[in-house]
Amino acid sequence: MDTILVLLHTEADGTLAKPALEALGAAAELGGTLVVGLIGKDVQPAADSIASCGAAKYYGVSGDEFAQARYSSDAAAAEAICKEANPTVVIVPATSRWNRVLSGVAHRLGGRVDTHVTGVSRTEGALSAARWYYRQRMEAVVQRTHRPWCIALEAGCHEACAAGAGKATVENVNVILSEAARQTTVTGIKTVAADQQTIRPDAKLLFVTGAGWTKKQPDGKAHVEEAAKIILEFLQHSQASLGGTKSLVDLGGEGQTVLPFMTHLNQIGQTGSTPRHPKGLSTCCHGEEPHVIGWRFVNERRAINLDPNCPWAHGKADVLYVADALQVMSKVNELLAAKK
Numbered sequence: 094m095d096t097i098l099v100l101l102h103t104e105a106d107g108t109l110a111k112p113a114l115e116a117l118g119a120a121a122e123l124g125g126t127l128v129v130g131l132i133g134k135d136v137q138p139a140a141d142s143i144a145s146c147g148a149a150k151y152y153g154v155s156g157d158e159f160a161q162a163r164y165s166s167d168a169a170a171a172e173a174i175c176k177e178a179n180p181t182v183v184i185v186p187a188t189s190r191w192n193r194v195l196s197g198v199a200h201r202l203g204g205r206v207d208t209h210v211t212g213v214s215r216t217e218g219a220l221s222a223a224r225w226y227y228r229q230r231m232e233a234v235v236q237r238t239h240r241p242w243c244i245a246l247e248a249g250c251h252e253a254c255a256a257g258a259g260k261a262t263v264e265n266v267n268v269i270l271s272e273a274a275r276q277t278t279v280t281g282i283k284t285v286a287a288d289q290q291t292i293r294p295d296a297k298l299l300f301v302t303g304a305g306w307t308k309k310q311p312d313g314k315a316h317v318e319e320a321a322k323i324i325l326e327f328l329q330h331s332q333a334s335l336g337g338t339k340s341l342v343d344l345g346g347e348g349q350t351v352l353p354f355m356t357h358l359n360q361i362g363q364t365g366s367t368p369r370h371p372k373g374l375s376t377c378c379h380g381e382e383p384h385v386i387g388w389r390f391v392n393e394r395r396a397i398n399l400d401p402n403c404p405w406a407h408g409k410a411d412v413l414y415v416a417d418a419l420q421v422m423s424k425v426n427e428l429l430a431a432k433k
């Protein structure tokens with residue numbers, strides 16, 4: 094029988110974030126002995142918050158030195174917990190903090206690692222992990238006989254564990270860091286202001302903008318400033334997540350006037366991202382295959398394009414509105430504003 098260790102780190106406020114609860118939820122369904130390992134400044138409140146998750150044991154590495162992400166201290170803490178818990182399987186949420194250290198930890202334990210895993214399951218007693226290859230074109234389900242098997246589970250792929258709070262007994266694991274392991278210090282965190290954050294993984298709608306927003310319109314002129322205003326207003330009303338085509342995000346690098354809030358992080362497609370929003374609305378985007386491949390997990394799709402023969406009309410969208418997106422989205426904004 095497997096001993097499944099779920100390794101979690103606390104957030105700055107001492108809580109566990111959603112991806113942590115999702116990894117716990119996935120691990121709890123696998124059977125075997127569930128064990129939880131926690132890393133953070135003070136892990137007791139986090140352990141108490143998941144006290145009824147069914148874990149047989151809780152291990153914790155805590156202290157100021159483990160409050161923030163740092164390869165040397167995180168890897169040392171994870172290794173120490175693994176040596177105490179002696180797991181056959183280690184599951185972590187694929188946060189940037191765990192993604193950075195998991196391979197190193199697996200190496201130290203003489204284990205194997207799989208990252209970008211989108212699902213774990215047990216069939217006829219055998220544990221399987223699913224992940225996508227070739228830019229989400231092929232899904233493979235893999236099994237390993239080697240143990241320990243370390244798995245980083247992507248966010249948004251499993252329901253969060255709904256374990257109730259209670260009182261958990263945490264066994265503290267003592268980790269003494271050498272001087273070298275304490276050399277790196279986090280001096281601060283820079284993030285964009287909340288209202289400037291246009292990538293929203295939890296949004297219900299993915300709003301994709303294509304290069305058409307910046308092109309000459311039927312009146313012979315480009316209306317980039319107006320386009321920016323319409324797009325931002327729609328995002329504000331709808332709280333949708335903003336995606337873009339490669340052509341649009343590349344324009345900035347070519348010195349053309351572009352939408353200032355678009356970056357390569359917004360790019361959807363073969364060389365961009367593959368988001369998982371339930372619905373998508375494409376505007377001024379041609380719908381070419383290298384772009385649409387990024388819509389693989391978006392099940393309900395609509396597009397607005399002036400061209401009735403664009404690829405969205407050829408089975409890539411459920412509905413294509415043959416219309417001027419600037420006009421349509423201005424009207425949508427008007428209606429949304431009136432609803433408030």
Ligand SMILES: Cc1cc2nc3c(=O)[nH]c(=O)nc-3n(C[C@H](O)[C@H](O)[C@H](O)COP(=O)(O)OP(=O)(O)OC[C@H]3O[C@@H](n4cnc5c(N)ncnc54)[C@H](O)[C@@H]3O)c2cc1C
Nearest residue numbers: 303304305338339340362363364365377379383384399418
């Ligand atoms: C190896 C490779 C990898 C690639 N990876 C990606 C990727 O990851 N992501 C990606 O997006 N692309 C990718 N591409 C590029 C992709 O093939 C297309 O070139 C790109 O998606 C086109 O962007 P677009 O639709 O915004 O622009 P365009 O092709 O210029 O289309 C603009 C569209 O806007 C419409 N339009 C203009 N004005 C309006 C209006 N007022 N109302 C409504 N519609 C209007 C036009 O009818 C047109 O269909 C890749 C290409 C290659 C070769």
